[in-house]
Amino acid sequence: MTEETSKVLGAASGLGRRRFLHSAAAVGVSAVGAMGLAGCNENKGPAGGGASGAGAAASGGGSGEHKVGGAGSVEVKPGQLDTHYGLWSSGHTGDARVIGIPSGRELLRIPCFVPDALIGWGLTNESKAVMGTKADGSLEYTVADTHHIHASYKDGIYDGKYAWINDKINARLARFRLDYMVCDKITKIPNIQGFHGIFPDKRDPVDPAINYTTRVFCGQEFHVPMPNKGKDLEDPTKYHCLFTCVDAETMDVRWQARIDGNCDLVATSFDGKLAASNQYNTENGVHFAEMMSAERDACLFFNIARIEQAIKDGKATTIGDSKVPVVDCTVEANKDPKTALSVRVSVPKNPHGVNATPDGKYFICSGKLSPTATVIELQKVLDWFDGKLDDIEKAIVAEPEIGLGPLHTTFDGRGNAYTTLFLDSQVVKWNIDTAIKKHAGDKALNPVVDRLDVMYQPGHINATQAETIEADGVWMAVGNKFSKDRFLPVGPMHPENDQLVDITGDKMILAHDNAVRPEPHDFVIFKRDWIHTKQVYALDDSPIAVKEPKATGVTREGKKVTVRMASIAPTYYPIEFNVKVGDEVTLILTNLDKVEDLTHGFALPEYNVQFLVNPLETKSVTFKIDKPGVFWFYCTNFCHALHLEMRGRMIVEA
Numbered sequence: 295m296t297e298e299t300s301k302v303l304g305a306a307s308g309l310g311r312r313r314f315l316h317s318a319a320a321v322g323v324s325a326v327g328a329m330g331l332a333g334c335n336e337n338k339g340p341a342g343g344g345a346s347g348a349g350a351a352a353s354g355g356g357s358g359e360h361k362v363g364g365a366g367s368v369e370v371k372p373g374q375l376d377t378h379y380g381l382w383s384s385g386h387t388g389d390a391r392v393i394g395i396p397s398g399r400e401l402l403r404i405p406c407f408v409p410d411a412l413i414g415w416g417l418t419n420e421s422k423a424v425m426g427t428k429a430d431g432s433l434e435y436t437v438a439d440t441h442h443i444h445a446s447y448k449d450g451i452y453d454g455k456y457a458w459i460n461d462k463i464n465a466r467l468a469r470f471r472l473d474y475m476v477c478d479k480i481t482k483i484p485n486i487q488g489f490h491g492i493f494p495d496k497r498d499p500v501d502p503a504i505n506y507t508t509r510v511f512c513g514q515e516f517h518v519p520m521p522n523k524g525k526d527l528e529d530p531t532k533y534h535c536l537f538t539c540v541d542a543e544t545m546d547v548r549w550q551a552r553i554d555g556n557c558d559l560v561a562t563s564f565d566g567k568l569a570a571s572n573q574y575n576t577e578n579g580v581h582f583a584e585m586m587s588a589e590r591d592a593c594l595f596f597n598i599a600r601i602e603q604a605i606k607d608g609k610a611t612t613i614g615d616s617k618v619p620v621v622d623c624t625v626e627a628n629k630d631p632k633t634a635l636s637v638r639v640s641v642p643k644n645p646h647g648v649n650a651t652p653d654g655k656y657f658i659c660s661g662k663l664s665p666t667a668t669v670i671e672l673q674k675v676l677d678w679f680d681g682k683l684d685d686i687e688k689a690i691v692a693e694p695e696i697g698l699g700p701l702h703t704t705f706d707g708r709g710n711a712y713t714t715l716f717l718d719s720q721v722v723k724w725n726i727d728t729a730i731k732k733h734a735g736d737k738a739l740n741p742v743v744d745r746l747d748v749m750y751q752p753g754h755i756n757a758t759q760a761e762t763i764e765a766d767g768v769w770m771a772v773g774n775k776f777s778k779d780r781f782l783p784v785g786p787m788h789p790e791n792d793q794l795v796d797i798t799g800d801k802m803i804l805a806h807d808n809a810v811r812p813e814p815h816d817f818v819i820f821k822r823d824w825i826h827t828k829q830v831y832a833l834d835d836s837p838i839a840v841k842e843p844k845a846t847g848v849t850r851e852g853k854k855v856t857v858r859m860a861s862i863a864p865t866y867y868p869i870e871f872n873v874k875v876g877d878e879v880t881l882i883l884t885n886l887d888k889v890e891d892l893t894h895g896f897a898l899p900e901y902n903v904q905f906l907v908n909p910l911e912t913k914s915v916t917f918k919i920d921k922p923g924v925f926w927f928y929c930t931n932f933c934h935a936l937h938l939e940m941r942g943r944m945i946v947e948a
Contacts, residue, residue, distance in 0.1 A: 364798030365768045368805045370397040378758055378819050381443050381457055385813035388438030390459050395819050396769055398808040406468035406477035407438030407461045414905020418913045424480055439463045441815040446507040447496040450564055450763035454825035458510050465489040473828045479545040483538050484616040488516030491559035499566035499598035511569045512538040513557030521614030530580050549605055551623040554578055559647055563672050564654035569596045572645040572659045591645055592638040593659045595675050601635050631681050639689055641668045647702040652765040660700035666693045667700055694729035694741045696722045704760040706767030706797050714752035721746045746802040748793055750776040758819045770795040781809045829890040836912035840884040843867040857881045861894040864936035870943040877919040884912040895930025906931055922948040
């Protein structure tokens with residue numbers, strides 16, 4: 295290393311990626327062999343603040359800055375950061391999106407259920423281990439349908455630790471680590487089809503002293519014969535659904551509850567005592583006409599402490615090959631409040647949503663075939679379980695008429711609810727206390743505060759922090775299923791339309807539209823300082839990490855070859871290696887650059903290999919050598935002034 299090179303590299307220590315690249319360009323070729331191009335992980339954002347939340351706030355919305363209402367500007371200027379994170383499910387692409395709010399910018403896609411060509415998800419050995427493989431090493435599933443995404447709690451707010459998302463098609467639950475924004479575990483739930491709603495508990499429902507998430511509850515939408523092994527195919531009395539509890543840490547399935555009717559969405563109470571699912575098809579029909587015969591459906595409540603005690607007392611069975619304990623939460627088995635594990639509250643036909651108010655008092659359901667919402671008081675549900683309420687229907691404290699096709703509801707923390715009206719193509723704002731007073735007898739009251747036209751047919755809705763005790767009532771996002779003429783035509787497949795609304799005042803104000811690829815579903819939005827992401831991995835995160843260039847090289851055991859590699863911009867170590875036709879190669883690559891945002895790629899022609907390694911991250915791939923020749927591997931992610939020259943050779947002998 296020349297003295298000049300040493301000086302430049304020393305000056306680069308502690309710099310962000312932009313200044314590092316300028317320094318590297320000045321050094322040029324002389325830096326190729328340099329060690330410790332590192333710098334520290336100071337996590338500096340473009341405005342001098344932390345990228346995970348300490349940077350400059352979004353524009354306050356002065357004159358000419360697209361000011362909306364009390365929420366301020368939707369414009370986030372260069373060098374400034376969004377005020378909120380949004381976690382969105384992406385639907386049929388089988389991943390999750392990270393959105394900046396209020397800008398609406400897509401910041402990241404987090405793959406989980408399906409392969410992702412950008413980062414090599416589904417190709418690397420580490421990701422395949424998470425996704426699940428068959429005996430031949432191929433992926434068990436390559437399609438998915440993500441619907442609902444929710445984050446872990448502590449003290450009633452998000453703790454920034456985990457988020458979970460479901461795969462409706464293949465009954466899988468994925469967990470994301472929010473520090474690295476990666477999927478680290480996927481669980482296949484046994485004996486279910488049509489896995490739809492999920493929600494974590496907001497505190498341990500058995501031990502009140504544990505005030506953080508320990509469980510994730512999962513609903514089954516399509517009832518099937520149990521076990522579904524080819525018997526009882528035409529006997530609807532043998533069809534059931536299961537409500538499932540998954541351990542938040544281990545991701546093991548803890549227990550299941552057999553129920554009548556189909557689950558839709560899931561909610562949990564802030565005190566940890568109740569979980570619930572709104573239900574349609576309480577008729578247990580298998581054809582459309584049978585499913586629509588009853589005039590009302592239900593919201594089904596689960597007494598978590600009683601269920602887990604019943605399992606401890608040996609009052610559970612199993613289904614098929616699964617060892618998971620299953621308790622009986624059917625209507626017939628739970629008529630006595632003193633022993634009941636669950637109870638139904640009647641709601642209008644075909645409900646599509648159940649949501650907990652931030653004050654912890656109520657669940658709100660909406661029957662999409664009724665113009666009303668149903669407000670259920672949770673203390674009264676608990677009173678029924680304790681024998682203090684003679685009729686569970688008395689837990690219904692309001693049923694305001696709000697509009698046509700009500701679906702999902704969110705909150706502003708000031709006592710107001712916001713419900714999407716699918717048929718009216720509107721969001722309606724209504725006051726919960728006013729609705730309760732009207733239900734109690736004051737018929738002159740009108741709980742509806744405001745209506746806003748949206749484009750078009752809205753489904754999911756969520757406001758900032760609305761699923762927590764600290765709903766801030768600033769922004770609200772609305773997911774619209776049809777955009778029609780809202781955007782430039784792009785052929786038969788139209789984009790969908792996520793709209794952002796300012797909800798700080800009495801009137802809702804539409805802030806902006808955001809075209810999105812079909813078909814996203816649910817989402818949560820929260821303050822940026824509730825999450826603290828890591829910008830650089832730790833070498834010890836991987837047990838197979840290559841910790842220095844001298845540890846690289848090739849080892850052989852018969853036909854099995856291990857190639858240990860490292861990358862330091864702008865080169866690989868080693869820059870070439872030799873293998874033979876018939877070898878099974880496991881290539882391990884560690885990115886030894888420590889500079890934030892200095893990601894390397896690795897692509898190998900003819901062998902279907904392409905993946906990314908972030909700073910100090912390690913990944914591996916395994917492949918068979920089936921053709922002789924020279925194959926140039928190269929970096930696929932821009933990393934250095936000499937990025938184009940960052941490559942090497944795999945030499946295959948015949």
